[in-house]
Amino acid sequence: MNMGMDMSKVKGTIINFIVPLICFSASLLLIIFIIYPSISGTQKAKDELNAQIQKKLSLEEKVLKLKKLVDFKTMLDENSGLIDKVLVSEANVPQLLDEVFQIATNSGMKISRLSYSFGDTTAAAETKGSGSQPTSQVGNVAVSLAGDVSYDQMIVLLENMENAARAITTEDLRYSKNEEGVLSTSYSIGSSFLFVQSNAVTDEPVELDVTDPNFTTFINKIKALKYYEFQNPNIAVIETKQTTPSVTTP
């Protein structure tokens, strides 16, 4: 009897508080399913949005740069061709030796030795921050040249080497004067070659600007270099087995 009265009392109370109970339950559901996930994900959503905006901006910038490059495609092709003459993609030893031979003979040198050796070919370090992960291999050919010249001819020879289209660097130079006053000279010459094969990476920026004043100055400098046509495929040269340290240009 008592038990039945208590139950009806509880029932009555629940019925009386039905509206607050429903309201609180609905509020709880809204907090659990909408407010909490939304607030806890706010920072992440902001970060995602910022990242997307940044990506869009960088892609827009890249599109503009590429469109500019397309507009200057002729110049781009021409510049690529010029640079390929200065920094070749393969060792091309016969052409290199021919260039040295022509420079030496044009300067008046009586050549007594012309030999070469290969340095190690290594994968180039990725020092340029474009992130394109190219396949790059850098190598070095060491040329040893010796012959008789006068002092003036030696200066002309060095000037010609400094202005030669295929980049060569004089690393060592020595001479001794004989009794007739002729200089017996010898030179250690180095020439790098670099094989680069880049891939198109859509999301990575392109840094090259063909209208940049520094780049234009650089291209003008290259244009002023003298290109030696390959003339003497049968010049007498010796390959020495001595190896030189690898070059670590990128």
Place this chain on the structure above:
Amino acid sequence: MQDLNLLPQEELSAQTEVKAVKLSTIFSILFLVIIAGVSGYLYYRDYNHKKEMEALGSNIVSLQSEIQSMASVEVKARNLDKKYFALTQIFSKQKVYSKLLKEIRYRQPLSVDISEFNLRISQIDISGTADNYISIAELINNLLNKKFSGGVSGLEGLFTSVSLNSVSMDETQNNIRYFIVVSFNEELLK
């Protein structure tokens, strides 16, 4: 005068219950309204964010496809950029030794002859003969003269030190043999 409450205890309890129900109903409805408002705002904000992300995404996809259509130019530009970078490094290390040889000739007194010359990194070994000791001193002084005016412009301070390693008289030839080591500033030859 004190108020007298003549209502029975049960009636009082019923009134309290009604009051509690009323208050809790108002409070819970208000609470629900506030929560619903906040939820609505957050839902609207998230919906907008989602829409914005979708718009950005489609924009990015169209930009990416535009970039892909110019892939051949991109590859060429990247190759050129790599070689440009490598060449600027090579050029920055290249030394103009022809200027160094000119500078030595300008500073070499006529009474001094150079018979052996060995150029290495930042250093040259020079040996030869001179008419007398004064000529050797003149050569050394000329090399170290930072205000030498008869040479290549910009190379006044090229030679940084000269060390006289040996000097001896050659009585048969009636001249003086010398051997010097000259250090120079490679940066001026770039």
